[in-house]
Amino acid sequence: MKQPKLLYIAGPTASGKTSLAIALAKHFKTEIISCDSRQFYREMNIGTAVPTAEELKQVPHHFVQHLSIHDPYSVGDYTRDALALLPQLFQEHEVVIMVGGSGMYADAVMYGLDEFPEVDPAIRPQLTAIYQQEGIEVLQDLLREHDIRHYHIVDKQNPHRLIRALEISLSAGKPYSSFLGKKQIPDFFTAKTVVIDWEREQLYERINQRVDLMVEAGLEEEARGLLEHQQLNALQTVGYREWFSHFNGQWDREKAIEEIKKNSRRYAKRQTTWFRRSTEALRIAGGEELTKSVEKIAGWI
Numbered sequence: 001m002k003q004p005k006l007l008y009i010a011g012p013t014a015s016g017k018t019s020l021a022i023a024l025a026k027h028f029k030t031e032i033i034s035c036d037s038r039q040f041y042r043e044m045n046i047g048t049a050v051p052t053a054e055e056l057k058q059v060p061h062h063f064v065q066h067l068s069i070h071d072p073y074s075v076g077d078y079t080r081d082a083l084a085l086l087p088q089l090f091q092e093h094e095v096v097i098m099v100g101g102s103g104m105y106a107d108a109v110m111y112g113l114d115e116f117p118e119v120d121p122a123i124r125p126q127l128t129a130i131y132q133q134e135g136i137e138v139l140q141d142l143l144r145e146h147d148i149r150h151y152h153i154v155d156k157q158n159p160h161r162l163i164r165a166l167e168i169s170l171s172a173g174k175p176y177s178s179f180l181g182k183k184q185i186p187d188f189f190t191a192k193t194v195v196i197d198w199e200r201e202q203l204y205e206r207i208n209q210r211v212d213l214m215v216e217a218g219l220e221e222e223a224r225g226l227l228e229h230q231q232l233n234a235l236q237t238v239g240y241r242e243w244f245s246h247f248n249g250q251w252d253r254e255k256a257i258e259e260i261k262k263n264s265r266r267y268a269k270r271q272t273t274w275f276r277r278s279t280e281a282l283r284i285a286g287g288e289e290l291t292k293s294v295e296k297i298a299g300w301i
Contacts, residue, residue: 004090005301006189008035008106009099010275011196012268014206015286018051020196021099023290025059027298030093033062033082035109036100037075038237040067043226046219047239049210069226069234076116079108083186090189095301103274110191112183119171127163128231142166147175155270159236192301195275198286207264214239215257223247238263 007028009021025032034040038048042065050065062085067073082098086109089096098106130138139162144151146169154161165176172179198206223243226235230244239260246256275281282300284293 002094004093004189005095006086006110006191007095007097007297007301008110008191008193009097009196010103010106010193010278010281011101011286012198012203012271012275013049013101013264014210014268015101015196015198015203017099017101017196018049018055019290020194020284020293021097022051022055022059023294024297025097027294028093028095028097030095030097031060031062031089032097032099033085033089034064034100035078035082035098035102035105037078037102037105039064039100040073040078041065041069041234042067043069044222044234044240046214046217046222047237049214069229069232072233075105075108076113078105079113082109087188096189101271103271106193109186110193112185114180114182116168116176116179117172119167123167123170124163124233127166128233128236131159131163131236132231136162139163139166143169146170147177149175150177150180157266158270160233193278193281194297195278195281195283196286197283202286203268204265207268208261211239211257211261211264219243220253238267 007024009017009024011017021032036048038044039050040063041048044050045065051061056064063078063082086096098109100106127139127142130142136157136159139159140151140156143154143162143165147165150165154165156162168176168179219239220243223240224247226240227244227247229235230240235241235244242251242256242259242263245251245259246253251259282297284296
């Protein structure tokens with residue numbers, strides 16, 4: 001019996017992953033699991049580009065708006081849940097589609113997750129408060145002090161990554177990096193990755209246009225409704241942080257919108273760098289006709 005396949009559709013924000021994933025799911029008559037960590041939360045809709053109600057009707061989706069922003073949920077939680085669901089899906093389907101720009105979450109499902117010790121629950125709120133009150137540079141300095149090895153390889157502009165490494169280091173009394181490299185790779189499926197590639201200027205223009213459409217759709221009002229929860233981990237993300245700065249008097253409205261565009265482009269650049277590591281992936285040109293991409297992918301896997 002052929003081993004089932006998990007087909008991961010990757011690419012930076014605004015690259016067209018949702019449309020391609022749905023087209024592929026229809027072709028293979030299968031289901032989609034999301035690995036977009038921003039789309040897990042039901043209170044965040046416009047700013048996370050959640051699939052529309054019409055898109056969700058076309059194909060069964062899993063891990064889309066299944067949580068509240070008040071629910072703690074880590075990459076380890078997601079990996080556990082995804083690896084519990086996949087055997088059930090593979091009973092019905094030879095291919096399952098995974099889609100999303102959260103490369104670390106996808107890698108954890110496909111290639112295993114390092115095991116970390118229990119953390120002191122008081123540490124994360126303390127680190128989050130430091131970030132909000134004193135800035136990301138203080139987190140960077142703390143990580144350099146506690147784990148110089150990880151400091152040199154981590155995305156230093158990503159507060160989630162810095163806080164995660166610090167809470168492990170501080171709880172365990174050992175560097176976060178000392179727990180890396182001990183993964184157990186799942187062996188009940190074969191993982192294949194497809195990356196959507198765009199020319200940088202084209203992608204940045206798509207991002208700018210998407211932000212404008214989000215603003216027109218009511219992103220400001222959505223963020224205002226979440227202002228009282230701005231300290232929650234789920235809301236420390238592009239598209240919401242900038243509005244909170246506006247509401248708190250730091251920026252005017254136009255500055256907030258420009259910052260969302262700028263930070264979205266920076267996020268896309270980091271994602272592109274991450275997916276460049278997937279040397280065995282099939283690369284699809286952004287903007288290619290969906291039927292052509294589906295045929296190409298179906299022949300490849």
